[in-house]
Amino acid sequence: MKNLFYLAFFLFSFCSSQESKINGISFVASNSLTSEKEIEPILHSNANWVTLMPFAFMKTINDTTLFYNSNRQWIGERKEGIEHSANQFKKNKISVMLKPQIWIPNGFTGHIKMNSEQEWISLEKNYEKFILLYAQIAEEQQIELLCIGTELNTFVINRPEYWHQLIVKIKALYKGKLTYAENWDTFETVSFFKNIDYIGIDAYFPLSKEKTPSISEIEQQWMQHKNKIENLAKELNKKVLFTEFGYQSIDYTTKEPWDFSQKKTLNLKAQSNALQALFNTFWKEDWFAGGFLWKWFDDYENVGGLEDTDYTVQNKPAFQIIQNEYKKMR
Numbered sequence: 001m002k003n004l005f006y007l008a009f010f011l012f013s014f015c016s017s018q019e020s021k022i023n024g025i026s027f028v029a030s031n032s033l034t035s036e037k038e039i040e041p042i043l044h045s046n047a048n049w050v051t052l053m054p055f056a057f058m059k060t061i062n063d064t065t066l067f068y069n070s071n072r073q074w075i076g077e078r079k080e081g082i083e084h085s086a087n088q089f090k091k092n093k094i095s096v097m098l099k100p101q102i103w104i105p106n107g108f109t110g111h112i113k114m115n116s117e118q119e120w121i122s123l124e125k126n127y128e129k130f131i132l133l134y135a136q137i138a139e140e141q142q143i144e145l146l147c148i149g150t151e152l153n154t155f156v157i158n159r160p161e162y163w164h165q166l167i168v169k170i171k172a173l174y175k176g177k178l179t180y181a182e183n184w185d186t187f188e189t190v191s192f193f194k195n196i197d198y199i200g201i202d203a204y205f206p207l208s209k210e211k212t213p214s215i216s217e218i219e220q221q222w223m224q225h226k227n228k229i230e231n232l233a234k235e236l237n238k239k240v241l242f243t244e245f246g247y248q249s250i251d252y253t254t255k256e257p258w259d260f261s262q263k264k265t266l267n268l269k270a271q272s273n274a275l276q277a278l279f280n281t282f283w284k285e286d287w288f289a290g291g292f293l294w295k296w297f298d299d300y301e302n303v304g305g306l307e308d309t310d311y312t313v314q315n316k317p318a319f320q321i322i323q324n325e326y327k328k329m330r
Contacts, residue, residue, distance in 0.1 A: 021283060022241060022290030023326035024049035024097065027085070029076025030298045034085040039092050041300040045319065046326035049095045051147075051243075051292045052082055056100065056130050061107040062115060064122040066130050068100075076298075079137060086141040096143045097292065099181065099243070100134040101150035110153045110183055123155075124162050128169070135174040146174055147243060150181040151202060153189065160191050167195050181243035184258070188228065194236050198289055200243040201229070203278075204258035211251045212270045218254055218277035226281060233287040242282070242291030246311040247274040249318070264309040272318045279325040290329075293322060 025042060027050045042050065054077040056068035068077075075081040086096050102109050114120040131148055138146045148170060149156070156163055170178065179200035182190050187201045207213070207221040233240045247253040249271035250264045257274075282288045294311050297303040304314030313319045 020048065021329040022049045023047050023329060024051060024290065024292035025296040026051045026053065026244060026292050026294045028295050028297050029053060029074055029081065031074040031076065033075060033081060034088045034298065038298040038300070039088060042094065042296070043092060045323050047094065049097060049292065050089055051097045051099045052085055053099045053101060054078070054082055054134060055103045058102055058104045061104060061111045061113060064114065064119055064126060066102065066126045068130055069133065082137055083141055086143055095145070097145040097147055098134055098138045098143050099147040099150060100131060109151045110186070112152060113154045113158065120159060124159065128166060131166070132169065132173060135170050138176060139174045143176060145177045145179060146170070147200060148178055148180050151183045153183060153186040156190055163192050164195065167192060179241055179243060188232060193238060197238070198241040199232060199236065199238050200241050202244040203242040203291065206256055207254035209252065209255045212267060213254055213273060215273050215277045215280065218274055219281055222277065222281045230287060239287055239289040241289040244294045245278060245291045246294035247271045248309055248311050249316060250309045266307065266309050268306065268317050271316070272321055275318050275321050279321070283325060283329055
């Protein structure tokens with residue numbers, strides 16, 4: 001009996017000492033303030049984190065001007081909307097990552113590149129104002145995690161000293177944890193990951209080319225990428241965070257998961273298999289911190305569904321996978 005007591009105590013202590021995973025969803029801002037009605041389905045999913053994503057808009061990849069926090073944007077992306085949402089989630093014991101990011105209507109942020117030193121300096125000043133505004137909001141609202149950029153690889157590679165100095169300025173203002181979200185194909189090129197808390201990856205890795213690959217097949221395809229991810233985590237002694245992950249409910253969803261412009265033939269099974277394989281591959285690894293599912297809309301009853309081909313799992317079979325897996329690793 002005594003031995004059983006010590007065994008039970010050991011198991012309880014071991015489980016209690018394990019850090020909870022970041023079981024997150026990417027919460028899409030809307031034109032209304034977040035209420036309990038929007039939060040209830042998130043609680044039902046067993047998510048314990050959300051991402052709030054205020055956007056700054058650039059006209060082209062060569063522009064130096066950022067347009068953000070304007071009355072022309074939905075309130076969910078503006079300062080007052082972010083503050084209100086963070087407060088509402090905090091009341092419901094859901095942690096928050098604030099992820100300010102750039103949107104270019106007809107371009108990819110990873111290709112942002114200036115044509116002169118003067119233009120680079122102008123962009124850097126404007127980006128600093130942008131990110132420090134949200135760093136200040138994150139500090140004031142006691143937001144737990146701040147993502148300092150999303151898929152900005154050319155900017156990051158061309159201006160390394162700027163990014164190192166920017167991190168110093170952010171840390172002087174904001175005392176929470178930091179990450180940066182790099183694209184799946186360039187995450188090994190970020191020089192400043194060693195200076196922040198998490199290695200952030202937008203995890204749209206190409207996997208199986210089959211129409212409806214099995215879970216085991218997808219798991220096998222993950223190995224080539226998983227080894228590189230784990231090696232970087234161990235080299236830098238940092239945990240990896242999937243700042244975005246997700247699959248459309250379409251044929252060939254794992255072939256090029258980032259491509260939302262491809263022809264869309266509904267395939268709910270492919271989405272479910274892809275998500276289950278990802279959880280099986282990563283969620284139990286000690287070096288893996290967790291991730292944020294892309295994406296989640298506020299009007300739960302009227303989004304997603306059995307005819308929807310988008311990334312959301314709302315009102316689809318894949319929701320059950322999220323619910324089950326997040327419950328396991330809370």
